[in-house]
Amino acid sequence: MDNIYLTPEHELLREQVARFIAREVEPYAAAWEEQGFVPREVLKKMGDAGLLGLAYDAEHGGGEADALTNLVFAEALSQSTFGGFIITVLVHTDMASPHLFHAGTDAQKARYLPGVTSGELITAVGISEPGAGSDVAGMRTNAKRDGDEWVINGTKMFITNGVLANLYFVAAKTGPGRHDMSMFIVEKGTPGFSVGRALKKTGWLSSDTAELIFDNVRIPAENILGEEGKGFYSVMKNFQTERIALGAMAVSHCNQALLMTLDHVRQRQAFGGTLWDKQVIRQRIAMLDAKTRAARQFMYHCAWAVTQGKDIVQEVSMLKALTGELVNEVLTTCQQFHGGMGFIRETAIERLWRDARVLGIGGGATEVMLDEVAKRY
Structure with a gap:
C-alpha cells in the first residue's frame, strides 16, 4: 500500500537496507543467535555504508535526516526475522547515541560522534535497574561531585549492548528529589566500572544483554551529559x-x-x-x-x-x-x-x-x- 509520507529517497534507503540484510545478516544470523551477540564487524560495515548516523549532522559523519527517514530505516531494518540483530542496531542508533547528539557539548560530539556513526564506537544506555525499569524515577544509582570528578555507584540491569559497547550513557541520581538525575558519559575500561554478567533471555538471542556495576567509578566533571539535574x-x-x-x-x-x-x-x-x-x-x-x-x-x-x-x-x-x-x-x-x-x-x-x-x-x-x-x- 502506498504511503503518503514516503519519497523516492525513502524507498532507496529501504532498498539499501534490504540489500545489506540479505547480504550481511540473514546468512549468518542463526550463528549469532547461538553465540549471543552480533559481531562488531557487522556494525562497522553498517557504519561504512552510512547507516549508523542518519539523523546526525554531516560534520560528524551523519546524514542529517529527519524523523520520517529514521523511521524508514527502523522499519526496513526490522524486515529481518532476527530481532536480536535489529535491537542491537536500534539501541545504538535510536536509543543510546541520541543522548549524545541532543545533549552533548560541541567538544563531546567532536570526540565521540564520528566513532558512533562509523561503527568504531558501539553505544549502550544505562537506565533500567533491578528495581526500576519503566519507573525511571525510581532508580538508585547515584553520582556525587568530588572536586573535578563525579563518582558513580550503583547497578544497571537489562542493558542491551552491555557487553558489546565501549561507550555508555548512564543515568544517575544527583539530588534528593525523585526526578533529580543526570546523564553521564562512561567509557569501557574506566576503573570501577564492570559488566557483572551477561543475561540469558527468552528472545532476542543475538543481542547481548548485561548487568552493569558501578563501584566508585570516577569520571571527569566534563563527562556530564547535558545540564545537571535535568537527566x-x-x-x-x-x-x-x-x-x-x-x-x-x-x-x-x-x-x-x-x-x-x-x-x-x-x-x-x-x-x-x-x-x-x-x-x-x-x-x-x-x-x-x-x-x-x-x-x-x-x-x-x-x-x-x-x-x-x-x-x-x-x-x-x-x-x-x-x-x-x-x-x-x-x-x-x-x-x-x-x-x-x-x-x-x-x-x-x-x-x-x-x-x-x-x-x-x-x-x-x-x-x-x-x-x-x-x-x-
Whole structure:
C-alpha cells in the first residue's frame, strides 16, 4: 500500500537496507543467535555504508535526516526475522547515541560522534535497574561531585549492548528529589566500572544483554551529559524516538509473520482442503492485517508530527502500547496457524514469536504507556 509520507529517497534507503540484510545478516544470523551477540564487524560495515548516523549532522559523519527517514530505516531494518540483530542496531542508533547528539557539548560530539556513526564506537544506555525499569524515577544509582570528578555507584540491569559497547550513557541520581538525575558519559575500561554478567533471555538471542556495576567509578566533571539535574527530562524526550523505533519493529514483525502465515495456510492441507479454505482462518488473518495496516499509518503519522515539532508524547505512548500488544496478538495467532512447526526452534515464525514478547515490556511496559496516555486527557 502506498504511503503518503514516503519519497523516492525513502524507498532507496529501504532498498539499501534490504540489500545489506540479505547480504550481511540473514546468512549468518542463526550463528549469532547461538553465540549471543552480533559481531562488531557487522556494525562497522553498517557504519561504512552510512547507516549508523542518519539523523546526525554531516560534520560528524551523519546524514542529517529527519524523523520520517529514521523511521524508514527502523522499519526496513526490522524486515529481518532476527530481532536480536535489529535491537542491537536500534539501541545504538535510536536509543543510546541520541543522548549524545541532543545533549552533548560541541567538544563531546567532536570526540565521540564520528566513532558512533562509523561503527568504531558501539553505544549502550544505562537506565533500567533491578528495581526500576519503566519507573525511571525510581532508580538508585547515584553520582556525587568530588572536586573535578563525579563518582558513580550503583547497578544497571537489562542493558542491551552491555557487553558489546565501549561507550555508555548512564543515568544517575544527583539530588534528593525523585526526578533529580543526570546523564553521564562512561567509557569501557574506566576503573570501577564492570559488566557483572551477561543475561540469558527468552528472545532476542543475538543481542547481548548485561548487568552493569558501578563501584566508585570516577569520571571527569566534563563527562556530564547535558545540564545537571535535568537527566530525567532528557530520558523522557529520547523515549519518543525510542518508542517510534520499537513501534516500527513491532509492525514489521507483524507484516513478516502475516506473509509467512499466508504462504503456509495456502499450502497446508488439512480436512480435505487447505487451511486457507477455512473461513475462520482467512477472516482472522484479514482482521490482523487490517489492524497492522492501521498501526503502520498511525506510526508514520507520529514520525511526521515529530518533523513538525509537535508535542506527541500522548500519541507515541499510544503507539507503543498499541504495537506492543498487537505484535503479540499477531505472532501468537500466526504461530498457532503453523501448528507444530510453529513450536520448533530455528523456524522463523517461532523466532519471531519469542522475540515479539518483549515488545510489550521493553521501552515502557504497556500498562505504563497507557497511564502516560491517560494522564494527558
